[in-house]
Amino acid sequence: MAKRGAPETEEHGPGEAPRRRPTINDIARLASVSKKTVSRVINASPNVHKETRERIEAVIAEHGYAPDPQARGLAFRRSFLIGLVYDNPNPQYVVNMQLGLLDGMKGSGYELVVHPCNRASPTFLADLRSFVERQKLFGVVLTPSVAEDEGAAALLADIGCAYVRVASVSVDRPERMIETRDRLGGEAAAQHLADLGHKRVAFISGPPSFRSSRERREGFEAGLASRGLTLTSQCTKEGAYTFESGIDCAKALLMLTPRPTAIFAGNDEMAAGVLQAARQMGVRVPEDLSVIGFDDFEIARRLWPSLTTIRTPTREIGRLAVQQLMGRADESREPKDRLPSLVVRESTGPAAA
Amino acid sequence: MAKRGAPETEEHGPGEAPRRRPTINDIARLASVSKKTVSRVINASPNVHKETRERIEAVIAEHGYAPDPQARGLAFRRSFLIGLVYDNPNPQYVVNMQLGLLDGMKGSGYELVVHPCNRASPTFLADLRSFVERQKLFGVVLTPSVAEDEGAAALLADIGCAYVRVASVSVDRPERMIETRDRLGGEAAAQHLADLGHKRVAFISGPPSFRSSRERREGFEAGLASRGLTLTSQCTKEGAYTFESGIDCAKALLMLTPRPTAIFAGNDEMAAGVLQAARQMGVRVPEDLSVIGFDDFEIARRLWPSLTTIRTPTREIGRLAVQQLMGRADESREPKDRLPSLVVRESTGPAAA
C-alpha cells in the first residue's frame, strides 16, 4: 500500500515503534496519585480535591488518555454499547433513525450496535435476549413495530436492560417512551383535505401490527369529524405500508361509485402506489384525485406529482430517544420540533366540482 | 408494565432471584478441569484430549455458557466488534449493506457497529482513528466512496486494524478487497441499448469522488465500442448520483439536436430524475427515449415506467466482505452471484425509427 496519505500521528515519530495507548496506571503515576483517584475523575465523582482534579485532568489531556471501554465495562458489568432494535422495513426510516441516535450519542463514548429483528420468528425473544446479555448492553432503543411488542419490553425489564420505546402513543412508563403522536398528523391531513373542499375522502391504513396504523386513522377520523365529515367503512382499506398494497387498495377505492375525491395513504410508500394506480386508471392527480401520504421521506419529492404528506422528524426523534436513554434528555428544545407536520406539494388540490 | 408476555426463562423459576450467567470458572469446576482448558475449548485449540473436550462441551451446552466478549476482548487486546464505515448517502445501499454484513456475521459472536463519516470533514481521520482504537475493533468494512480513500486505508494499516474495502475495482491487496466490478454493468447497459438499435446514446456519470462513476462510464464505452458505437463528449454529463442532478443533466441532454434516443444514468436515483425531466419536457419513455439506471434499488420498480437497470447484489457483497474480514471466506459460492446484471423492465425499448 502507498505510504502517501499515511496520517501523521502524535503517538510515534518517524522510526519509533508505535507507543501503546496510556492506561489509568500511566496517568496515576504521572499525576502522582493512585489509580482510584484517576478513576474518580473519569467518573466525575464529587469527592476529589479541586487541585488534584485539575492536575489529573491536565495529565489526561496532555496524553490524550481515554479509558478503555472494555476494561471499564468488565468492572462495571455492562458495556458502553447502545442497541438499535428495529423491524421497520423502510430503509429511509432506519437510516434516519440511526443518524438521529448517532447525533445524540456524539461525544458520549457510546457506540451504536444495530439489531434488526423479526417479531414473527420463533427465536425472536431468545435472539434479543442473547444479544442484550452477551454484549451487556447499556440500553436499547426500540422502534415500531417492535417497540410495541410487550414481550420484548417485558424481557428487557426482566433482565434489567434500560430501554426507550419510540411509538406513536405512550405504551410504557414516561421515561421509557418517546411518543411520535402520529394522531396529530392524521388530523392535519384531514383538515387539509377538508379545507380544499373534499367531502368523499378515503383512507388506506397500514397493517394492524403497527400501532401507527390505528393512530393515523383515528387522527384522520377526528380531523374529519371536526369539519363535519366522516370516513365510511367503504372508503377505508387495509394496506401493508408497501407500494404494492397501495396500488391494490387504490384500485379498489377508485372503482367505487361515486369515486372518492381524495385519498389519505398511511405512508408515503402506499401513496406512491396510489399515484401509480391513478395513472393506470387514467385518474388525474390532483385534478380528479388528491393524494396525501405520511412520513415525508425522500420519495415524496421524487414522485410525480410531488407528494403532499405529513412530515415525521425521525432523525430528531432518534436523537431524543438516545438522550433520554442516556439520561441526558435536553428539555430546552421546543417540543414542537418532534411533532408531525403538514407539507403541501402538488398531489393535493381543490375538490372537483 | 404488563407481566403478560414475559418470556419464560431457563435462568430462574418463579420467585427465585435471577441466577447470574455462568463464567469460565463455573464451567471449569463443573467439568473438573482448569479454566485454561475450558479456554482451550472455547478457542478451538487442538491440544485438548478428545474426551476432555467432549465433557467440557457438554457442560457448556448444558448451562448455556457463552464467554463474555468483554473479558475475552480485554485479554485479547481487541474487541469482537466489526465496524461499518460508510459515506454513501443512499439509505437503500446502507441498509442492504448492513443486512449483508449481519448475514455474514450471524452466529459468529461479533456485533456490528455503524460509523457514518464524511471525508470532507477536517476531523475525518482523527474520528476514524479514535473510533477504531477506543473500541479496539476487530476490523472494519469500508464502502464507497470512503473505501477508495487512501488516507483511511493507510491509517487502518498503520494502527493494525484489519479491514476490507468494497469498491468497483481493486485498489488494495486481494485479501483486503471485494470488487463489485461495476464496469461489467456498464457494458451490459451498452449492449442492451445497442441490441435495441440505439445509436445516439448518452451517459450521466456520478461524481468523480466515486470510483464507480468512472468504472460505469468506461464499461459503458467499452460495451458501445464492442458494437461499433461511441459516446460523444456532448452526450456525457457529470451528475452527482442525486435525483436533482439527474433532472438537470437530462434536461441538458434532451435539448441537444439531434436528441439522444437513450440515456444511461449512473444510478437509479439519477435515472428517476431523467424520467422526471422527460415527463416535464413531453418526451415519452420508452417510445421517444430509453432510460436505464444502475443499482436496482426499490425505487426502480416504483418508477413509471418501471426502470430497466443494472442490479448490484449489495447484500451479498456485504456478506462476502465480512466473511473475508473474519477469515471465513466461503469459496464455494458461484462468483457469478456477486456480479452486476441487467434487469429489463419498461423504461427501455427499440430506438425510434
Add this chain to the structure above:
DNA sequence: CTGAAAGCGCTTACAG
C-alpha cells in the same frame, strides 16, 4: 478527600 487490596472474566507465558 485519598489509597491498597481484591475482583470483573477472560488469555498469555511459562511449566510440567
Add this chain to the structure above:
DNA sequence: CTGAAAGCGCTTACAG
C-alpha cells in the same frame, strides 16, 4: 495434553 500464576485496564468495597 493440562494447569497455576500473572495480567489485560478498569471499578467496587473497605479503610483511613
